[in-house]
Amino acid sequence: MRFTLALTMAFAAFAQAPATPPPPPIRSPEVAADRTVTFRLRAPKATEVLLDREFSKRTPMVKGDDGVWTLTTEPLAPEIYGYRFVVDGTLFLDPVNRMMKTNLLGSTSAVHVPGDNSWDERDVPHGALTEHFYESKIAGDRRSYFVYTPPGYDARASKKYPVLYLLHGFSDGSDGWSVVGRAHVILDNLIAEKKALPMLVVMPLGYGEPAILRGPRTPDMGRTNVTKHKETLLQEVIPQVEKMYRVAASPAERAIAGLSMGGGESLYSGLTAPHAFAYVASFSGAVPEQAMLDGLDESVNKKVKLLWIACGKDDFLFKRNLAFIDVLKEKKVKHVWNETEGAHTWPVWRRNLTVLTPMLFR
């Protein structure tokens, strides 16, 4: 039988009913075809609003009669830009933009100016991102790690994959390399182009000593953070991953890389015994103090197939990286040194990952 339309059930009203009617919505940011970006903020009572955007100086926005502050940039290079609004001196996220650079010590808004960078999504086969949750006995907290599985990964097939352990920087969460670094997009693209081999990428939480996030920082905390992180990785994360996933559980099929704090952790975990990784890389690394690499000598060359160290010339850690390279030379530890453009920023690290991953597991 057929229903009649006896009841009027309008299907339009999905949204939660607001207490008072909101003003008309604004769109921010808006990326035009010519790659100019318009930022907007409705703040009728503010006396000054500045745009604080990555790779640009703070710039005043202009208030319209409708109380909406606006700024349109020049055409921007394809990139992901973090930004905030400075409203009468206070930094705020863009209230109407969902895209963010997440960070445990304060996220910022973000805008993606598309192009053909390695982190731009393309219509290629996609891998998947899995978040695993566990209680860390070593670090004493609840935490998660993310696992990228490449397109076509099938736990029921016999093929075994190599694994890159990829570490974030200080203040990032375990989602840093996916949400901000877009590692899964980069790998999808490189694998589709056959530039990188299909691999898993495991992105753990990088704090061996979680108290380091909250401060105050004791003299030993930096060191403990790194040494205990290695324990979480070798005793907790890697055994879980190698139990759940079809991966080749040998150093030759494991790589470790990281940025900033994670670069230092990669060097420490990669260059000290037990030698669990044949590939070790550091991006803008907070390189370990020498006492932490006690015993490092040229014998490591038999265990580490590639030691790859990159830092941008404008990075505040550049000189430390140069000094670390000198030590490696002195100790006859084989390495590849990459002096790049750029500072201590995500665009550098996305490019580092794009250059590194094609060299792994060859």
Added chain:
Amino acid sequence: MRFTLALTMAFAAFAQAPATPPPPPIRSPEVAADRTVTFRLRAPKATEVLLDREFSKRTPMVKGDDGVWTLTTEPLAPEIYGYRFVVDGTLFLDPVNRMMKTNLLGSTSAVHVPGDNSWDERDVPHGALTEHFYESKIAGDRRSYFVYTPPGYDARASKKYPVLYLLHGFSDGSDGWSVVGRAHVILDNLIAEKKALPMLVVMPLGYGEPAILRGPRTPDMGRTNVTKHKETLLQEVIPQVEKMYRVAASPAERAIAGLSMGGGESLYSGLTAPHAFAYVASFSGAVPEQAMLDGLDESVNKKVKLLWIACGKDDFLFKRNLAFIDVLKEKKVKHVWNETEGAHTWPVWRRNLTVLTPMLFR
């Protein structure tokens, strides 16, 4: 050989170097043991700051000599509360709080007052959350869906699992049910207590017509959004899930549930042919207009084992749900009606999920 400490490489400076020294960090929100919550915002030049918190009226914050506005609540019931700061009339997220109620039309900050609710994390075995990315030919966009796999899920084992397809509401993204709804935590807890059977929960993007998010909305758009969503589900998502995961691919082992718009979609997809789901549930549903359920009659009772409809008494869709129940009665369609406390809010929907899932696949 041992290294000397010839180089001083302080390991402390992990963070990005700020252009100017920031003021001392503030902590917001801070949940005390007595469940009072203190919110803080540094905004020395603002003339008025209000706290706009869920389930409470807007309340003025008080400015301190240090330019930090503060408000401490009374003890709050254990719950997750969305909130924003109203700074001279403009709604902003809390700049130093990472926890959010994500939403495609504007996220808010969130604070979790812990307790022993079903969505509080406990030290129980945890499942995993996997995000899958694909290009939808039907909806014409790039999108993702999340899959919760229960603790111990092993794609290599022979056991097959039932699947709940769980749909979000208008303005949510595919992460709504995990980030905001904490469905994975709820399932972990219910499975650990043996209240719910181990099951997969698939959380797709709920827009058949993505333009509905941006407006303007044409008269047919609401209907098209629902009918095309069913196509994305039956033709794209379910086949992918049933290919990749060890799931029982039969209606008896499939459930569909959703909130608000997703409740309407669940009723439409669950009650119209082909009948792919033996369990159908709607939380605060934007129930379909009758013309969309053309042909519905008591023969559906042979196909749908449980039709479960819940709505809070303070929900703006309550009367529509009552009217829909009357239609079901008139048509002799078996159903369970749940008149609950509450309005059109996530606390209601988390509780709905907690009550529903133990009844599934029995």
